[in-house]
Every structure is written in structure tokens, then in C-alpha cells.
Amino acid sequence: MTEKKTTIQALQAVRGMNDILPDEAEVWEHFEDIVRDWLKSYGYRPIRMPIVEPTPLFKRAIGEVTDIVEKEMYSFEDALNGEQLTLRPEGTASCVRAVIQHKLLHGGGGHRLYYHGPMFRHERPQKGRYRQFHQIGVEALGFEGPDIDAEHILMCARLWDDLGLEDVSLELNSLGSSEERARHRAELVAYLQAHEARLDEDGKRRLHTNPLRILDTKNPELQDLVEAAPRLVDFLGEESLKHFEGVQALLKDAGVHFRINHRLVRGLDYYNRTVFEWVTTRLGAQGTVCAGGRYDGLVEQLGGRPAPAAGFAMGVERLLALWRESGGGGETAQPDVYVVHQGEQALRLAFRAAEALRGHGFAVLAHCGGGSFKSQMKKADASGAQLAVVIGEDEAAAGEVGLKPLRGPGGQQRVALEGLADAVAECLFTEEEDDGGV
Ligand code: HAM
Numbered sequence: 001m002t003e004k005k006t007t008i009q010a011l012q013a014v015r016g017m018n019d020i021l022p023d024e025a026e027v028w029e030h031f032e033d034i035v036r037d038w039l040k041s042y043g044y045r046p047i048r049m050p051i052v053e054p055t056p057l058f059k060r061a062i063g064e065v066t067d068i069v070e071k072e073m074y075s076f077e078d079a080l081n082g083e084q085l086t087l088r089p090e091g092t093a094s095c096v097r098a099v100i101q102h103k104l105l106h107g108g109g110g111h112r113l114y115y116h117g118p119m120f121r122h123e124r125p126q127k128g129r130y131r132q133f134h135q136i137g138v139e140a141l142g143f144e145g146p147d148i149d150a151e152h153i154l155m156c157a158r159l160w161d162d163l164g165l166e167d168v169s170l171e172l173n174s175l176g177s178s179e180e181r182a183r184h185r186a187e188l189v190a191y192l193q194a195h196e197a198r199l200d201e202d203g204k205r206r207l208h209t210n211p212l213r214i215l216d217t218k219n220p221e222l223q224d225l226v227e228a229a230p231r232l233v234d235f236l237g238e239e240s241l242k243h244f245e246g247v248q249a250l251l252k253d254a255g256v257h258f259r260i261n262h263r264l265v266r267g268l269d270y271y272n273r274t275v276f277e278w279v280t281t282r283l284g285a286q287g288t289v290c291a292g293g294r295y296d297g298l299v300e301q302l303g304g305r306p307a308p309a310a311g312f313a314m315g316v317e318r319l320l321a322l323w324r325e326s327g328g329g330g331e332t333a334q335p336d337v338y339v340v341h342q343g344e345q346a347l348r349l350a351f352r353a354a355e356a357l358r359g360h361g362f363a364v365l366a367h368c369g370g371g372s373f374k375s376q377m378k379k380a381d382a383s384g385a386q387l388a389v390v391i392g393e394d395e396a397a398a399g400e401v402g403l404k405p406l407r408g409p410g411g412q413q414r415v416a417l418e419g420l421a422d423a424v425a426e427c428l429f430t431e432e433e434d435d436g437g438v
Pocket residue numbers: 089090091092121123128129130131133134135137138139267268288289290291292293295310311312313314315316317318
């Protein structure tokens with residue numbers, strides 16, 4: 001008889017979209033807590049936008065001839081009404097759409113906003129480049145001076161410092177105004193046309209659609225060509241130069257080092273004036289951990305009253321990888337107390353004890369699933385808890401529990417349920433004092 005073999009196709013996550021398992025997810029939460037405090041300390045307020053937006057929003061905001069719009073968007077048609085929709089590839093367009101839709105700028109004054117969450121780009125996945133990745137984005141709308149640009153950069157520098165990140169450096173450029181870019185573009189195209197034979201396929205394609213992006217090429221054979229190309233900075237007028245110098249002066253005052261990179265052009269079309277990227281050499285090819293700049297024309301371009309704006313977004317996966325590389329992010333949360341118990345009465349008392357302790361603010365893991373005291377104590381130890389609450393038939397009958405230190409010295413004591421929270425506090429805080437050498 002031949003054995004019938006059935007192979008079941010294993011179900012896997014979509015390529016480039018990752019599960020974040022508990023060990024890792026705890027580091028994410030720790031990171032997000034730090035980030036939230038940091039944002040609050042600069043007066044930024046949260047905003048949450050949908051993950052799906054009408055496709056024309058991104059086409060208009062990011063630009064028809066950018067890599068993102070040309071080939072990286074997850075777009076689909078709404079089966080019910082035929083509307084063209086897209087999974088957001090970034091947050092700035094959605095944020096500006098929301099600000100316009102809800103007339104947030106009508107009361108005058110500026111808004112400092114932040115968001116975080118998944119973004120989607122159909123790129124070729126590799127280390128540090130995913131199809132679903134996460135950004136923390138910051139947008140300041142209604143501020144026109146160089147001060148807000150500098151604030152954003154100083155914020156980043158402080159966060160790197162708080163996280164203890166190593167080897168992150170700042171690249172800065174100014175893209176001027178659209179008129180200044182147009183004058184530069186004419187010269188740039190003339191220069192590149194004179195060398196068209198040397199351009200690669202990508203360069204030839206971009207020559208008439210988005211020539212500025214050619215300056216960004218990674219092709220080693222084109223480096224000398226783009227290095228000698230006309231520089232945008234030489235086309236900046238007085239106002240743009242003054243703005244750029246204003247940003248630099250504030251950075252210098254704060255002791256933030258930067259390198260002016262004349263070829264930093266960014267991959268989204270909405271930018272003008274200041275643009276910046278924070279880069280590291282520690283993560284291989286995908287070394288940009290954070291990027292942004294000014295986008296004064298976008299609010300009007302998306303149908304709002306003209307308003308200046310600037311912002312940036314950081315790639316959470318890349319920052320976390322760098323945090324790990326720099327020795328951070330190791331600590332994960334552990335319970336204060338693990339409750340072990342045996343017998344029906346003991347189980348009921350264990351639930352009451354655990355809830356009473358949680359009511360006093362302690363983190364408690366109550367054992368579930370039975371097993372011998374010995375195996376439960378092994379789990380208590382492995383949980384990282386400082387203390388075990390031990391409840392057997394005897395304790396249950398007396399309405400008392402055993403309290404046993406799992407890490408430090410000292411034996412098991414018996415306490416009444418009513419006195420448990422105080423006894424736990426005494427054990428934990430005495431231990432902390434011992435640790436601190438007080
Ligand atoms: P972006 O440069 O396209 O800018 O993305 C910002 C950051 O997101 C990058 O520096 C990188 O760390 C991360 N990132 C981008 N694509 C991927 C990917 N496929 N996998 C992993 N990480 C990635 C923006 O998105 C602008 N909205 C930033 C901005 C906000 N400008 C003004 N306000």
C-alpha cells in the first residue's frame with residue numbers, strides 16, 4: 001500500500017513584514033516610553049491618522065516621479081466603490097491632510113505634532129529595509145523661522161544621547177525655494193546632458209523627470225561626475241541663505257556637529273530649504289536612522305491655506321538595531337511577585353492574594369496550570385520575580401500565605417492576607433536599599 005503524503009503549505013508572514021515577538025516587543029515598549037517622554041518634554045502632542053488613505057494624496061504630496069510613488073506603494077481599489085486606496089508609505093502627507101481637513105491651523109499659531117506606527121513600502125527587503133516598517137514622525141506646522149528646524153535637530157541629538165547611541169552623525173543641506181531649484185535644475189540638466197553617455201540607466205531615466213535625485217546616486221562610477229555637478233547652494237538667494245545660516249548658528253551654539261552634504265536631496269518631492277539626515281556606519285547599507293526637513297509648500301499644495309511646516313521621521317527598526325549595537329535596550333520588565341499554590345482552597349486564596357497585591361501596584365504573575373510545588377517554584381525563579389507567595393493547604397486553612405525571597409537572603413515567613421502588601425513592600429524596598437548601599 002502506498003502511503004498518501006499530504007504536504008501542508010506552512011503559513012508565513014508576508015516577506016518583509018515582521019512579527020515582533022515578546023522579548024523584542026518589550027524592548028519596543030521600553031523605547032516607546034522613552035520616546036513619549038522625550039516628545040512631551042518638547043511640547044509635542046499626539047495625532048493618529050488612518051493607515052489607508054486615498055492614493056491621490058500620496059501622488060500629490062510625495063511626487064509622481066519619486067521611487068515611492070512610481071514603484072513602492074501598496075495600492076488597491078476599494079471593491080465597493082472603486083476608490084483608489086493606498087497603505088500609507090509615510091506619515092507627513094496623512095498628517096497634513098488631517099490638519100487641513102480638521103482646520104487645525106485656522107485658529108492661528110503653530111502646532112507641534114507627533115505620530116507613530118507602521119508604514120508600507122514595496123521595496124526589496126534586506127537588513128534594515130522592510131516592507132512594513134515603523135516610524136515615529138514629528139511635524140511642526142505654522143512655524144517659518146530656522147528656529148523650529150534647529151529645534152528638530154536638537155531634539156534628535158538629545159534622544160540619541162538619552163539612548164546612549166553611538167556613531168550617529170548629522171548631514172545637512174538646503175534645497176532653497178522652488179524658483180531657486182528651477183534655476184539650478186536647468187544648469188544641472190545641461191551639465192548632465194553633456195555627460196549623458198556616462199549616466200547609468202537610472203540616471204538617464206531621471207535626467208528629465210527628477211534630475212536632482214541623480215546627485216544621490218550610489219553608483220561608484222558616477223561619483224566624480226556628480227561631485228563636480230553644479231551645486232544647489234550656489235543658486236540660493238539671500239532669504240534661503242539667511243535661513244540656512246540661522247539653522248547652522250543654532251546648531252553650533254548647542255554644540256551639535258554636522259556636515260554639509262551638497263548632494264543630500266531626499267527622496268520625497270515636498271521639501272524646500274533645510275533638509276537633514278542622521279546616519280550611522282554601524283548598520284551596513286541602510287544607515288539612515290532619521291530624516292526630515294522643511295516642506296513649506298505642502299499645506300497649500302494639498303488644498304489648505306498656505307502655512308510653513310517642517311518635520312522628520314525616524315525608522316524604529318533601524319534605531320532599535322543601533323540601540324542594541326550600542327549596548328542598550330537590554331532590560332525587560334519582570335514581575336515583583338510570583339504566586340504558587342496547591343489545592344482548591346489555595347487556588348482561591350492565591351487569586352485573592354494576587355488581586356490584592358495588584359491593587360497596591362505590584363506586578364504579579366499568578367501560576368496557572370497546576371503542577372507540583374517544585375515545578376511551580378522553578379517557574380517562579382525563571383520569571384525573574386523577587387518574591388514568591390506560597391500557598392498550600394495549611395496556609396489556605398489559616399487564611400495566611402508564605403512569603404519567600406527568590407533572589408536575596410532570608411527564609412520564608414508567614415503573613416496574614418491583610419498584611420501581605422506591607423510585607424511585600426518591606427521586602428522589595430529593603431532589598432532596593434541594600435542594592436543601592438544606602
Ligand atoms: P523617509 O526618509 O522616507 O522620510 O523615511 C524616514 C525614515 O524611515 C528613514 O530615515 C528610515 O530610517 C526609515 N525607513 C524608510 N523606509 C524604510 C524601510 N523600507 N524599512 C525600514 N525603515 C525605513 C519620510 O518618511 C518623511 N515623511 C519624513 C518627514 C517627516 N519629513 C518631514 N516630516
